[in-house]
Amino acid sequence: MSISISGLAVSYGQADVIADLDLRIDEGNFFTLLGPSGCGKTTLLRTIAGFVPAARGRILFGDVDVTRLPAHKRDIGMVFQDYALFPDKTVFENVAYGLRARGERGAVLEGRVMKALERVDLGPFRSRKPAALSGGQRQRVALARALVIEPQVLLMDEPLSNLDARLRLQVRETIMELQREARITTVFVTHDQEESLSMSDRIGVMNKGRIEQIGSPKEIYATPATTFVADFVGAANRIPVTLGQGADATRPTVRFGDVVLRARCAGPVPNGEGVLVLRPEDLGMDDSPTTDGAASSLPGSVILRQYLGARTAYKVRLGDGSVLAVDLHGEDHDRFSAGQHVSVSVNPEKALVLAR
Amino acid sequence: MNRMIDVRSVWFWLSVAALVIMFVFIVYPIINIVTSSFSNGGGWSQILSEQRYGEAIANSLMLAAIVTVACTLVGVPLAYVTARFRFPGKSLIVFLPLITLVIPEVIAAQTWLMMLGNNGLITRFFREYGIILPSFYGWFGLVTSMTFIYYTYVYIGTVAAISGFDAHLEEAAQSLGSSPARARLKVMVPVIAPAILSGALLVFTMVIGNFAISIILGHQVQLLSVMTYRAAVSEGGVNPVMQSTLASVSILIVMVVLFINRWIVARGRYEVVQGRGAPPSALRGLEGVLIALAAGTVVLISMLPMISVILGAFTRARGPVMQWGTWTLENMERVFVTAPQPLVNSLVYAGLATCIGISFSTVVSYMIVKKRNLITPLLDYISVVPLALSGTVLGIGLIISFHTGWLPLTGTASIIVLAYVVRRLPFGMRNASSTLYNVPNSIEEASISLGSPPFRTFVRVVLPMMAPAIAAAAVLTWTTSVAELSASILVYSGGRETLPIQIFRLLDSALMAYASACGLTLIGVILLPIMIAIKVFRMDLFGVGKPRSES
Numbered sequence: 001m002s003i004s005i006s007g008l009a010v011s012y013g014q015a016d017v018i019a020d021l022d023l024r025i026d027e028g029n030f031f032t033l034l035g036p037s038g039c040g041k042t043t044l045l046r047t048i049a050g051f052v053p054a055a056r057g058r059i060l061f062g063d064v065d066v067t068r069l070p071a072h073k074r075d076i077g078m079v080f081q082d083y084a085l086f087p088d089k090t091v092f093e094n095v096a097y098g099l100r101a102r103g104e105r106g107a108v109l110e111g112r113v114m115k116a117l118e119r120v121d122l123g124p125f126r127s128r129k130p131a132a133l134s135g136g137q138r139q140r141v142a143l144a145r146a147l148v149i150e151p152q153v154l155l156m157d158e159p160l161s162n163l164d165a166r167l168r169l170q171v172r173e174t175i176m177e178l179q180r181e182a183r184i185t186t187v188f189v190t191h192d193q194e195e196s197l198s199m200s201d202r203i204g205v206m207n208k209g210r211i212e213q214i215g216s217p218k219e220i221y222a223t224p225a226t227t228f229v230a231d232f233v234g235a236a237n238r239i240p241v242t243l244g245q246g247a248d249a250t251r252p253t254v255r256f257g258d259v260v261l262r263a264r265c266a267g268p269v270p271n272g273e274g275v276l277v278l279r280p281e282d283l284g285m286d287d288s289p290t291t292d293g294a295a296s297s298l299p300g301s302v303i304l305r306q307y308l309g310a311r312t313a314y315k316v317r318l319g320d321g322s323v324l325a326v327d328l329h330g331e332d333h334d335r336f337s338a339g340q341h342v343s344v345s346v347n348p349e350k351a352l353v354l355a356r
Numbered sequence: 357m358n359r360m361i362d363v364r365s366v367w368f369w370l371s372v373a374a375l376v377i378m379f380v381f382i383v384y385p386i387i388n389i390v391t392s393s394f395s396n397g398g399g400w401s402q403i404l405s406e407q408r409y410g411e412a413i414a415n416s417l418m419l420a421a422i423v424t425v426a427c428t429l430v431g432v433p434l435a436y437v438t439a440r441f442r443f444p445g446k447s448l449i450v451f452l453p454l455i456t457l458v459i460p461e462v463i464a465a466q467t468w469l470m471m472l473g474n475n476g477l478i479t480r481f482f483r484e485y486g487i488i489l490p491s492f493y494g495w496f497g498l499v500t501s502m503t504f505i506y507y508t509y510v511y512i513g514t515v516a517a518i519s520g521f522d523a524h525l526e527e528a529a530q531s532l533g534s535s536p537a538r539a540r541l542k543v544m545v546p547v548i549a550p551a552i553l554s555g556a557l558l559v560f561t562m563v564i565g566n567f568a569i570s571i572i573l574g575h576q577v578q579l580l581s582v583m584t585y586r587a588a589v590s591e592g593g594v595n596p597v598m599q600s601t602l603a604s605v606s607i608l609i610v611m612v613v614l615f616i617n618r619w620i621v622a623r624g625r626y627e628v629v630q631g632r633g634a635p636p637s638a639l640r641g642l643e644g645v646l647i648a649l650a651a652g653t654v655v656l657i658s659m660l661p662m663i664s665v666i667l668g669a670f671t672r673a674r675g676p677v678m679q680w681g682t683w684t685l686e687n688m689e690r691v692f693v694t695a696p697q698p699l700v701n702s703l704v705y706a707g708l709a710t711c712i713g714i715s716f717s718t719v720v721s722y723m724i725v726k727k728r729n730l731i732t733p734l735l736d737y738i739s740v741v742p743l744a745l746s747g748t749v750l751g752i753g754l755i756i757s758f759h760t761g762w763l764p765l766t767g768t769a770s771i772i773v774l775a776y777v778v779r780r781l782p783f784g785m786r787n788a789s790s791t792l793y794n795v796p797n798s799i800e801e802a803s804i805s806l807g808s809p810p811f812r813t814f815v816r817v818v819l820p821m822m823a824p825a826i827a828a829a830a831v832l833t834w835t836t837s838v839a840e841l842s843a844s845i846l847v848y849s850g851g852r853e854t855l856p857i858q859i860f861r862l863l864d865s866a867l868m869a870y871a872s873a874c875g876l877t878l879i880g881v882i883l884l885p886i887m888i889a890i891k892v893f894r895m896d897l898f899g900v901g902k903p904r905s906e907s
């Protein structure tokens with residue numbers, strides 16, 4: 001079931017928390033809402049669920065307008081950050097709850113519940129109360145409970161944020177498997193960029209009640225549409241630059257310090273004032289400053305070195321006092337030391353110019 | 357869409373209905389009291405000019421102050437000793453709150469008289485040896501009996517505060533060079549002081565409003581509550597000037613105290629240190645024996661009413677003369693067989709009040725906590741108003757509001773049930789809403805998202821989660837309603853006597869043995885649900901709500 005949202009506005013009083021939002025999520029997609037705290041992710045999710053009324057705009061599930069439909073008739077499955085299990089009911093009864101509300105009884109009910117529980121490896125826990133489960137087990141019960149009713153839409157609000165790092169990975173995989181298997185249209189809210197990149201078919205990056213960019217994880221990461229997206233998804237060096245009058249609008253000439261290069265450009269940049277976005281891992285580093293013609297190489301000195309196993313993260317201070325983050329992988333990535341004079345090289349193919 | 361005034365929502369209309377009900381039965385009677393106190397020339401000028409009114413108010417304030425101090429002096433050391441030490445017989449003291457909860461004040465007053473009254477067991481015992489005890493009527497009896505009933509309220513709050521007090525603070529003070537005793541005083545007193553003060557102020561308001569003991573033991577001492585009651589009885593509902601004025605005075609006093617209490621609690625919040633309390637240490641030797649003895653004495657005195665009511669219930673009597681030492685079942689027979697109406701009335705009225713009160717407070721708390729709209733804050737405010745009304749004041753309010761006019765309730769059983777419900781409403785509400793605040797919104801949303809409509813969600817998910825608290829509140833409402841005297845004595849009509857009313861009337865004619873039988877039955881009726889709740893359902897009755905047993 002696809003979800004189409006048009007012209008949506010939501011407010012809790014005076015000011016709009018969400019203003020004029022359009023969004024389309026294709027059938028069977030795993031869609032992630034990513035954004036900083038307070039940007040309105042939960043609000044949007046709860047509006048889709050029907051817990052928060054829309055002030056303006058329409059929400060469609062497939063062709064059906066659900067904007068005015070009460071939550072319990074929307075046929076959704078929902079997974080909450082705090083699990084929201086019914087504490088006085090057993091694991092079995094928790095999972096059976098939605099089926100009972102749909103009039104399912106007897107052996108069919110039992111069969112479906114047990115299948116759902118076994119799917120999340122919780123068959124033997126059927127008669128426990130939630131209080132006697134670990135955090136990961138609780139979240140798996142919550143998943144089984146939401147999925148057993150085979151909802152049209154699955155909504156999840158930071159379901160992993162109460163779990164520790166290792167469990168988070170495990171449950172993440174469980175969610176992905178179950179979602180792929182059932183091909184349920186899923187909206188997943190998180191403020192963890194790694195989670196969103198690894199799990200999603202598509203990501204919507206939200207900021208202040210608006211969606212800044214929608215795209216596949218790769219698009220979001222490699223070609224962020226705004227500096228906000230570039231900053232929020234992955235680390236980015238941002239360098240203010242002036243654009244030259246190049247013939248090719250998509251490959252403008254940028255100049256900063258002694259460096260002149262033809263960067264990529266995602267959209268028109270007004271006034272020729274732009275920001276050059278450089279991912280730390282896209283930068284290279286050499287021992288000696290090479291001045292001969294290599295215009296895309298910047299001299300500087302290492303001021304911080306953090307060895308991280310698979311890579312080493314450096315901070316390099318350039319001649320003009322600005323600081324670049326550089327991540328090195330591959331052999332001898334830890335070969336530079338603090339204080340050392342180096343030259344940072346920029347690959348024009350990976351350099352992106354955005355509007356300021 | 358404005359969620360605060362959503363006229364299409366069922367909850368909105370329910371909250372309107374609740375507001376109307378609470379206005380009619382809580383606010384309207386108070387308005388009537390206040391306006392009546394100014395009608396027909398008003399009672400205020402009389403209160404100011406006639407000396408006996410001023411005297412009664414001064415006496416009540418003085419009594420409240422003395423009893424409050426006495427309760428603190430008994431309650432705090434006892435709390436400290438039980439929270440911090442282990443000693444022989446300690447397990448007995450743990451039952452203390454239970455004892456005062458189950459003994460209605462009218463029985464306590466009665467049994468004190470049976471022991472220490474002019475013809476009391478102990479009085480006569482000493483008289484045989486030529487020792488004449490001071491008369492138990494008047495200040496001596498009032499202060500003694502009230503102290504041994506009300507000190508529990510100081511005790512319970514202080515035990516909780518000391519148990520929650522972080523022992524590390526004390527150690528820290530010691531490590532900084534204070535002697536143990538000084539360290540204790542320096543760090544512990546400021547932390548537990550708010551709890552003690554809250555308990556003490558509660559005692560103060562309960563003494564001001566106290567009816568049963570005041571009227572039975574007061575005798576020559578004029579007290580505000582007794583004078584209010586007498587005014588109400590002599591004026592009736594037709595021209596209720598004096599009773600309304602006196603009731604207004606008592607509302608004023610209690611409101612001032614509640615205001616002080618609120619202020620202290622608000623300040624105290626910053627001082628409460630949550631931590632692990634020190635484990636109780638064992639007391640041995642002479643010190644242990646002395647402390648156990650002192651604590652035991654307090655318990656024994658608290659138990660005195662219980663013991664004498666049992667003795668009295670099975671002692672033969674000819675009229676007012678007790679024939680101590682000769683046993684009989686006659687008295688009990690009268691309660692259950694010959695004249696069972698008061699027992700039946702008590703069961704029916706308290707049962708109804710419990711059902712109505714608990715359902716009402718559950719639904720209204722649900723709206724206040726989970727279905728907020730423009731009206732629900734009002735419901736919240738009004739629901740605590742009965743705290744400022746003593747039973748006598750409430751009784752007066754109900755009589756002058758409903759004795760004739762558009763809703764004539766006097767002479768029916770409903771006004772008694774109504775009095776019970778209103779008096780216990782604040783406790784039921786506090787109970788229900790404190791559990792509701794612990795039910796996260798996401799639980800309800802989870803249920804709704806699974807296809808359960810909101811009402812079904814309330815029944816299937818929220819109610820079961822509230823069930824333990826509701827059951828505990830029901831037991832407490834039951835016990836306190838069954839024991840209620842001061843409001844029902846004003847609003848009842850012939851044939852609708854309850855057990856406490858019956859006991860009160862028997863005391864008036866000094867029929868102690870029959871009164872004891874009624875008292876024992878009443879204690880049984882109170883105790884049974886508590887026992888079942890604690891033993892069978894393993895409820896933590898004394899952790900929820902604040903039990904009150906004044907009748």
Ligand SMILES: Nc1ncnc2c1ncn2[C@@H]1O[C@H](COP(=O)(O)OP(=O)(O)OP(=O)(O)O)[C@@H](O)[C@H]1O
Pocket residue numbers: 012017035036037038039040041042043044191
């Ligand atoms: N019930 C409410 N009443 C008033 N304002 C609210 C309410 N709920 C949220 N808001 C406001 O709406 C904005 C968006 O909140 P929302 O909960 O949707 O953020 P979020 O993106 O989910 O943040 P987080 O990552 O912290 O969960 C915030 O500014 C918040 O203060």
Ligand SMILES: [Mg+2]
Pocket residue numbers: 041042043157
């Ligand atoms: Mg959120």
